[in-house]
Amino acid sequence: MVTDLVDVVAEFPIARRALWDLLLEPQTYPRVFLGVGACERLHDVDGHPLLELRIGSPQTEIRLRQIRVVVGRWYESFELQCPGTSSFASVRLSGEGERTHVTITLFAPARIHPYVTQMSNGEVIDWARSGLRRAADLVRGTPTSVAVNAENSPVRLQVGVARQMMSSGVLTSRPDLAAKQLRGLAKWGFNLAGGYAAAAAHSPDRLALVADGSTRTFREMNDRTDALAAAMASVGLGAGDAVGLLSRNHAGMVECMVSAGKLGVDVALLNAGLSGRRIEEIVQRHRLSALFVDGDLEELVRYLHSDIPRYNTDGRPTSPEQATVEDLVATGGSEFRRPSQPGRLIVLTSGTSGVPKGARRPHPKGFGTVAALLSRIPMGMDETMLIPAPLFHTWGLAGLQLSTALRATVLLSERFDAEECLRKVAEHQASTMIVVPTMVNRILDLPASVRERYDTSSLRHVVSCGAPLAGATVLRFMDAYGEVLYNVYGSTEVSWATIADPDDLLTSPTTAGTPPLGTKVAVLGPDHRPVPRGATGHIYVGNHMLFDGYVNAAPPDEADGMLDTGDLGYLDAAGRLFVAGRDDEMIISGGENVFPRPVEEALAHLPQVSEVAVVGVPDHEFGQRLAAFVVKREGSGLDPDMIRSYIRNRLSRFSVPRDVTFLSALPRGETGKILKRMLVGGPTERTV
Structure with missing residues (x-):
């Protein structure tokens, strides 16, 4: 068991100032230290920054801790103090040139961090040194941002797929039925036609579809x-x-x-x-x-x-x-x-x-597609799946294709209605719901009295894809419906990239998760080399379902068999992916790289905010600046100055939106994705 006093000593071949700057940046901690899911700046107390850390995991307990950063001598010492637990970490840096000596004294670490409660002193020291080493890798540019789940090992992948198909029941153990299933797949391929033929061979009289007025x-x-x-x-x-x-x-x-x-x-x-x-x-x-x-x-x-x-x-x-x-x-x-x-x-x-x-979708070449999704989303056989996501959208279509392998009864509706979704879940005891993020928001926007009318206890998988889920939305949904939410990150071009399960989302609500079976994800720099863990770069994905190209358009960039998603992001210490935003959304304001998504995430936590989108606009003085478009909840007294002050304290002055526009609704496409290109110069209720 860890004692109340632990000393950590480490040395790195990097400049002291570079490491100091990283350790005083709140976002460094969740990126390089295991067990830290998030870290946000709240405000200053007596001139000292106050941070809120999300620490632990569902297995060890998740705690929210407020930490005060007290700088002693600049570039030499600071303390991370937790007044609520009387714990602290004293950090001292010394050294000259490209050599930095670090000494950390941890007082009562078990009171603040459940991750280290069961560790020995030696394990805690190793944990701290590993985090410091990743911080040093950030300075040195060590190419570590690659996460692979059997994609580079054909034998391991084949074994994993076979194991997943047998354990899930996709392939029956009865030789006669298995032969019929495989004949259907052999005739039409591993597509919708083959899936329905195989399911018909196994369970001909089971309901495949329940749509409005027909089965x-x-x-x-x-x-x-x-x-x-x-x-x-x-x-x-x-x-x-x-x-x-x-x-x-x-x-x-x-x-x-x-x-x-x-x-x-x-x-x-x-x-x-x-x-x-x-x-x-x-x-x-x-x-x-x-x-x-x-x-x-x-x-x-x-x-x-x-x-x-x-x-x-x-x-x-x-x-x-x-x-x-x-x-x-x-x-x-x-x-x-x-x-x-x-x-x-x-x-x-x-x-x-x-x-x-x-984008031409490829034909699956075997059970790898089903195995990949089931490796992170443990859906069962012969259950009921509700698909309100449009089938012309990649994710709605993927849900339909998966349903044939699982012999699931699929519930379809021509138009999305949040309450109707809950009614169908209750009526048909649906275990899985395939959604896009705006549907998650619309369900949460229903009055509690409406949501409580429907028994949704059958739901075990609410799987969202198509756009980022705000961290505040993730936590609200799981508070309301339990640990059933999954977040799939992918695109029309790469199919899937990563999947965040409920444990991932409880630990780090904004994560996109980790690669499923048969998938490789890398965060690359302009030279196509991996950047360090925690550093932001271009997200590339490799799997067997990369698209077959555009019709009359040039394909995206490729590197080492992986496609560029067009998104920027980073991998944290645990190998979880975080998406910062589209590469064309990042702006340079006053020489600083600024992303809209952290501002959107911060504003989503405000109870007065229903929806928000942030975009970059030209600025004569700074080159570019951020503009926020906000949908307020009914009766809220939010004004532009409150929004600016809130962001200034939570993030940085470069992240403060100079323009704040209040709208009755954000422009969205048919799949629910916000159409940001329509915001600039579009009609507004009020612009400040």
Whole structure:
């Protein structure tokens, strides 16, 4: 057991001032010391900075500690004092040139940090020296920011995938059923068509889909998509063609994707939130041979050339003569030529910073995709999955593909409604919900009296992806619904990169997590070399599901088989990834690199703030400055000066937004992602 007094001595070949500057920077501690999940500056007390540290883990206990930083002699000594526990750490630096000697005296460390409670003095000394060594690596530029989960070891990966498939039950232990499953996959591949065929072989009468007003068993999905594929062939569609699918979440949309895949036809998943002009550009760029469109979305394609055939997907055609998916299924039979390659799905990028690009999704080459997600999100077989996230979005589509392997009954709704989601969870005892972050916020925004009407105790996995989750939102959700939240970081181009499970999020609420099975994540500098742990750089990802390229656009940068996500971030001491923001969002203000996301995170903790977005704008004096766009909660008395003062005390003067704009709502795309490019120069309620 650790004693009340521990002395730590270390020496490093770096300049004293460089290490001093790091140790006085609050963000250094969660980046280089294990067991520190977050560290934020609150305000000054008698001229001394007051920090709040999130310390520990769910296994050891998580504590919030307020630490006062008291500087003695500049560049020589300071203390980290915890008045609440009568504990402190005294830090002394000495040395000349490129040599620094560090002496730390820890008094009563077990009172402040649960991580060290069960350690011996020697283990505590090693823990402190390891953190100091990582800080020294930051100064020296040691290339340590690489996290790998079996991606570089084919044998280890294959063993891990096989173990995951057998332990999860994706592959049955019954030889006769397993053979039928594998025949379905061998026929159509590891895609939606193969997934439904394999599930139909194992559990033909189990419900596959429950959509608004309709249901489908796995047998019905397999048979109906055979018929629809035959009908598509009879109207002239075939391998090498591409069609557009403009639809909300319902059974007809899923059947179109599966049937086109069986026929070898590519499907461009059109975002229902796009303008008619943008859809016209996509139709021309992808040379689409036909369109499958919901009735209420027909107005978006009414000006397209009449030579492009259109079929109704939702059973609500705008004219009696328009053929519907149901009509095609009824006349299709089941015979069609099987293509050499199944059709691919083309998912549009979010277009938050410009024109959406079409990204060709690859065909999974085995069970690796399912194994990767299950390695971090332990979903069960034969359960119920609610997918309110749009299926034309990468994450909604990924949830649907995963559901076929798990033989899950999928609940779909054409439009998202927060209370309706809770009602469906309670009614169907759903265990998994696939969401985007704005849906998490909308559920929390419901009055407590509404949320308490529904029994959601069946939920074990609420899996969010598509945009960052604010730390305040993470903690509020888990306070309300338990430790069921998962945060997936990825993109249309790289599929998944990291997954944060509930333990990760309780420890560090803003983390994006760690790589799942078969994935490599690296944070690289401009020279494509890894930066040190804790240093910010470009996030690169490698896995077997990197996209097959854009349609008519140059691919992102590549390094050592990994793709650039376009995001900046860092890895902490535990190998958890943190995303700082898009590389084009970082601004340089007065010579300082400033990211919007820390400002957004800080403002999200204010109880008066419902939503916030921060962007960079030009500034004559400083080059660039931050501008904050805030949605206030009803009845709050928040004003711009309060926001500026709060950020000035929490972060730095360069992070203070000079412009504060109050809006009734933030502009969002159909998937819920904030469209920051629309904020600058857009309509406002009040600008200060």
